[in-house]
Amino acid sequence: xxxxxxxxxxxxxxxxxxxxxxxxxxxxxxxxxxxxxxxxxxxxxxxxxxxxxxxxxxxxxxxxxxxxxxxxxxxxxxxxxxxxxxxxxxxxxxxxxxxxxxxxxxxxxxxxxxxxxxxxxxxxxxxxxxxxxxxxxxxxxxxxxxxxxxxxxxxxxxxxxxxxxxxxxxxxxxxxxxxxxxxxxxxxxxxxxxxxxxxxxxxxxxxxxxxxxxxxxxxxxxxxxxxxxxxxxxxxxxxxxxxxxxxxxxxxxxxxxxxxxxxxxxxxxxxxxxxxxxxxxxxxxxx
Ligand SMILES: [Zn+2]
Numbered sequence: 056x057x058x059x060x061x062x063x064x065x066x067x068x069x070x071x072x073x074x075x076x077x078x079x080x081x082x083x084x085x086x087x088x089x090x091x092x093x094x095x096x097x098x099x100x101x102x103x104x105x106x107x108x109x110x111x112x113x114x115x116x117x118x119x120x121x122x123x124x125x126x127x128x129x130x131x132x133x134x135x136x137x138x139x140x141x142x143x144x145x146x147x148x149x150x151x152x153x154x155x156x157x158x159x160x161x162x163x164x165x166x167x168x169x170x171x172x173x174x175x176x177x178x179x180x181x182x183x184x185x186x187x188x189x190x191x192x193x194x195x196x197x198x199x200x201x202x203x204x205x206x207x208x209x210x211x212x213x214x215x216x217x218x219x220x221x222x223x224x225x226x227x228x229x230x231x232x233x234x235x236x237x238x239x240x241x242x243x244x245x246x247x248x249x250x251x252x253x254x255x256x257x258x259x260x261x262x263x264x265x266x267x268x269x270x271x272x273x274x275x276x277x278x279x280x281x282x283x284x285x286x287x288x289x290x291x292x293x294x295x296x297x298x299x300x301x302x303x304x305x306x307x308x309x310x311x312x313x314x315x316x317x318x319x320x321x322x323x324x325x326x327x328x329x330x331x332x333x334x335x336x337x338x339x340x341x342x
Contacts, residue, residue, distance in 0.1 A: 061201065073137050073285050075104040080133040082126050083155065093126065094155030095133055100282075109136065109288045114314040115300060118290040121168040122311075124207070129161050139164070140284025144263060159179045164286055167202050168293065170222050171255045173209040175297055178248050184242035187211075189251075191228075196236055200224045200251045226250050256294050263287035308332060 080259040085094050111115055116136065123129050133139075133156075141156045177186050188211025191199045201223040203212040212333040215223060226247045239246040264287060267279045282288040295301045303312035308328040315322065324332075 069267050069279055069281070070108055071281050071288060072106045072108050073140075073288070074106055075105040075137045077102040078134075079129040082130065082158070083290075085155070093158040093160065095126075095161070096155035108240060110282075110291070114292065114316070115303070115312050117289040118303075118312040120289050121165055121172060121206070123161075123165055126158060129158070137285055139286040139289075141286065143284040144286050166220070166222070166337070167255065167259065168289070169207075170202055170209050171205065171252060171259075171293060174248055175252050176295070178245065178252060181245065183243070183245045186248045190244040192242050194228075195241065196229045196233065198228075198235075198239075198247050200226055200228045204239045214311065224251060224254060226254070237313075252297055256290065256297060259290040260287065260294060264291055273301060296330070 078099040078101060080095050082093045082095055083164075084091050086092075089110040095121065104220055107113075118251070120132065121266045123132055133173050139156060141160050145160075174186070174189065189200055189202050190211075191201055195198055201212045201215070203210050203216065203220075204220040204222065212221065212223075219271075225231065227233060227239075227250070232250070235246065235250065264285045265283075267297045269277050269279045271277055280291055282291050292301070296303060301314060301316045304315050304323075305311065306313050306325045306328055307323045308331075309325065313322065313325055
């Protein structure tokens, strides 16, 4: 075999992989300092299942993650994809999973990713009009992001509410990020929305990804970003979409994202969705 026939994939051990368990995941109540929390853990203590490579094998996994809407859906996701790796993400020194993964931490990542993706989609569509409800120019030099999470929907919100479904962020003020006022037009929404995405991704990825250098079989030195955990990998997928390293379009049938990064064709639906439609049609005709 000459070098041209060899795979151009990065050399195996440099790539991020993650463990799936053979057991189903369940929720258990645990008492910590008199408070009861729900923790997710593999039912039988976590028998080894298999290793997989989320970044290469499941480029659309983040789009599945942010749609999780119940503890049951989270448990099914974990059974298929493993822990989020919150212990590694939070840099506790205990073994990941020793105490399970708390529901509120899963929920906070789900909500945050939902908000970031809604804003990122609008930014990538340059939809200034729709972004206007999220970006508030309180004073000439105070710009704030505000939204409310309402089930699957994320709506702009001008009020400052004290509840878990409200998300706000100061994007620029006289003391913080004031250089933006030289670039933004007064009252504009697109520039501040981009800054919101940047700030949210910076926070989500801070100390979570290490650059690695891989040498491909042709001897070319290439960049590879190595996440610390599954949740860091999911945020890395969002980051790659934001900088245009990956491209997605929404499936005409299920409206979920399809990775079209390598695709020069005009594929409009997932293969699985098109198969499902064909099966339904077949059953209608023959059933
Ligand atoms: Zn689809």
